[in-house]
Amino acid sequence: MRDQGKGVGLPAWFWQAFATPGIVWLLALFIVPFFAILAISMGTRDPIFLSAVPVWNPLEWDTQTFSGVGRDIFLGGSHQVVFLRTLLYVGIASTMSLVIGYPVAYFIARHASRTKVILLILLIAPFWISYLMRMLAWVNLLEDRGLVNEILQKIGLINGPINWLNGRPSTVVLGLVYGYVPFLILPLYAAIDRIDQSMIEASRDLGASPARTFLRVTLPLSRQGILAATVIILLPMFGDYYTQDLLSANPRTSMFANAISRLLFSRTGGAEGASLVIYLSLFLVVLMAYYLVSTARAAREYER
Amino acid sequence: MSEATVSTPALVDQTGSLAARFRGWLANPWARPRLLVVFTWAYMAWSIVPVIFAVMMSFNSGRSTVAFQGFSLYWWFEDPDVAVFTNPDFVNAITQTLKLAAGDMLIATPIGVALALGLARWRGRGRGSANFLMLFPLVTPEIVMGTALFLVFTNLYDSVSLGTPAQLLGHVTFSISYVVIVVRGRLFAIGREYEEAAMDLGASPVGALRRVLLPLLGPAIFASAMIVFAISIDDFVISTFLLGGQESNTVPVLIYQQARGGPRPSLNGVASLMLFGSLIAIGLALLVQGRFMRRREATGRSAVEEFARFEL
Numbered sequence: 141m142r143d144q145g146k147g148v149g150l151p152a153w154f155w156q157a158f159a160t161p162g163i164v165w166l167l168a169l170f171i172v173p174f175f176a177i178l179a180i181s182m183g184t185r186d187p188i189f190l191s192a193v194p195v196w197n198p199l200e201w202d203t204q205t206f207s208g209v210g211r212d213i214f215l216g217g218s219h220q221v222v223f224l225r226t227l228l229y230v231g232i233a234s235t236m237s238l239v240i241g242y243p244v245a246y247f248i249a250r251h252a253s254r255t256k257v258i259l260l261i262l263l264i265a266p267f268w269i270s271y272l273m274r275m276l277a278w279v280n281l282l283e284d285r286g287l288v289n290e291i292l293q294k295i296g297l298i299n300g301p302i303n304w305l306n307g308r309p310s311t312v313v314l315g316l317v318y319g320y321v322p323f324l325i326l327p328l329y330a331a332i333d334r335i336d337q338s339m340i341e342a343s344r345d346l347g348a349s350p351a352r353t354f355l356r357v358t359l360p361l362s363r364q365g366i367l368a369a370t371v372i373i374l375l376p377m378f379g380d381y382y383t384q385d386l387l388s389a390n391p392r393t394s395m396f397a398n399a400i401s402r403l404l405f406s407r408t409g410g411a412e413g414a415s416l417v418i419y420l421s422l423f424l425v426v427l428m429a430y431y432l433v434s435t436a437r438a439a440r441e442y443e444r
Numbered sequence: 445m446s447e448a449t450v451s452t453p454a455l456v457d458q459t460g461s462l463a464a465r466f467r468g469w470l471a472n473p474w475a476r477p478r479l480l481v482v483f484t485w486a487y488m489a490w491s492i493v494p495v496i497f498a499v500m501m502s503f504n505s506g507r508s509t510v511a512f513q514g515f516s517l518y519w520w521f522e523d524p525d526v527a528v529f530t531n532p533d534f535v536n537a538i539t540q541t542l543k544l545a546a547g548d549m550l551i552a553t554p555i556g557v558a559l560a561l562g563l564a565r566w567r568g569r570g571r572g573s574a575n576f577l578m579l580f581p582l583v584t585p586e587i588v589m590g591t592a593l594f595l596v597f598t599n600l601y602d603s604v605s606l607g608t609p610a611q612l613l614g615h616v617t618f619s620i621s622y623v624v625i626v627v628r629g630r631l632f633a634i635g636r637e638y639e640e641a642a643m644d645l646g647a648s649p650v651g652a653l654r655r656v657l658l659p660l661l662g663p664a665i666f667a668s669a670m671i672v673f674a675i676s677i678d679d680f681v682i683s684t685f686l687l688g689g690q691e692s693n694t695v696p697v698l699i700y701q702q703a704r705g706g707p708r709p710s711l712n713g714v715a716s717l718m719l720f721g722s723l724i725a726i727g728l729a730l731l732v733q734g735r736f737m738r739r740r741e742a743t744g745r746s747a748v749e750e751f752a753r754f755e756l
Contacts, residue, residue, distance in 0.1 A: 162560060166577050170592075171577070172600070180599065247481065264726075268725075276699050280498055285495070398455070413591070424585060436575070
């Protein structure tokens with residue numbers, strides 16, 4: 141490691157001064173706002189309008205709403221139904237994403253040669269196309285007279301048009317897969333691409349079949365990448381309400397984040413919505429911690 | 445040398461039964477994995493074609509967003525009420541989106557570059573926590589961040605009104621970390637040697653920073669600005685949570701509101717316009733980084749590959 145202790149010829153405060161605006165910004169507009177969620181969730185109610193009023197002093201916090209929402213989630217209320225449904229949708233969607241994404245990432249990292257750059261461009265493109273635009277594209281395709289119904293009718297699989305866009309769990313799950321697969325493939329590609337080629341060659345030279353090499357060498361070596369990539373898509377999926385709104389907009393398929401957005405902007409549901417956000421964050425914090433620790437480790441290795 | 449000819453497995457298999465040939469084909473490490481080729485291209489088609497179709501529909505001469513009846517710019521310019529450039533709501537959303545993206549870029553880029561420099565060079569106390577603070581916005585689900593910002597602007601920072609001011613502050617908050625990540629990666633790649641050489645040759649530390657390091661970082665700074673522009677254009681959750689009313693609608697918010705209410709080709713047009721904006725920004729970022737890398741170092745990888753390997 142090069143010069144510990146201070147930056148090149150400059151005192152430590154000099155570099156700290158560079159970091160200060162960014163740190164202050166994030167403290168004021170990222171950390172303090174988190175505190176606001178707590179203050180609203182554990183706050184009081186306006187006596188006339190019944191809207192949520194924040195209480196900033198933690199000693200005066202009233203946990204009535206917060207624990208009420210907790211009971212609802214854990215002891216079988218309407219929030220629990222929605223939460224379990226969300227868990228199911230996200231579980232299926234992320235598994236499908238992995239099943240679709242791994243072969244693609246693997247192929248591009250290991251086997252694509254001449255077509256690699258074009259494949260990577262196609263892989264990166266969805267990142268920079270608004271998620272809402274990509275969902276709009278499917279709304280177009282799935283409408284009653286849309287291309288999907290048209291084609292299915294033409295080849296005789298169905299007689300009349302299917303109403304894809306109203307309360308169908310399969311549409312919502314496939315929408316989630318379509319929306320988030322690219323975010324899984326790219327980090328997975330990076331992880332597989334980093335695997336030392338000589339490991340695979342060694343396995344082949346020692347007589348292992350391609351299938352065996354894949355199962356015993358490549359797959360274990362990409363385990364870290366699989367976990368990280370899955371976490372990357374799990375986090376936004378649990379906070380997604382717009383996919384459901386655009387592709388179904390039906391209470392039957394409503395997800396956890398739908399409840400949050402509905403309550404938060406209602407006149408009296410602020411504290412309940414804030415409490416739901418806290419429970420969601422607590423649930424996701426394990427995933428986030430895992431991701432942060434593994435990237436921090438990677439950054440340290442990079443720096444060395 | 446032995447008398448028996450050493451026959452490779454491939455040769456044996458060619459003369460064997462069908463099953464043996466199949467096994468040989470499987471065992472051949474140089475064979476192209478045909479199934480994977482097909483699967484990968486099918487995935488690419490599935491991922492891109494719907495979007496291309498949606499863009500195409502904005503040039504439809506008919507009213508439909510599902511059946512293409514011929515090319516026309518009617519829904520872009522001509523329809524008196526609901527064309528992309530004649531409908532006040534559309535024009536307003538496009539302006540708002542670009543305004544936010546430009547403001548975001550101008551504020552987040554300098555703050556992020558400074559933070560990246562600070563974090564990379566500052567040793568000792570507080571660095572670890574500052575680093576975590578920077579990474580947090582990247583892993584926080586947008587709905588959590590949106591809720592937090594919405595509640596803080598409506599309850600604590602009362603002087604910031606919902607709408608453009610709150611949206612701009614929100615966009616900068618999630619953008620800073622992206623700038624840090626892009627610039628910091630470059631900073632590690634450059635290393636300390638250039639600065640040290642400059643100082644050995646008599647430059648002051650500040651002079652070395654200004655005359656050597658910042659120019660070297662130029663392309664990365666440009667790329668990060670373009671990335672910020674693109675993520676700001678594409679953002680939906682933060683913009684929608686900090687909405688002040690109809691006039692602070694951005695394009696993604698507009699799509700959310702109108703996609704299910706009798707979509708028109710012009711809505712696809714507005715969406716396509718933003719798609720072009722965001723893709724052009726990213727294309728520029730790749731181009732500049734690519735040119736720069738060819739000149740500086742030979743990693744044997746293209747800019748696209750570097751970009752794809754890039755990890756948050």
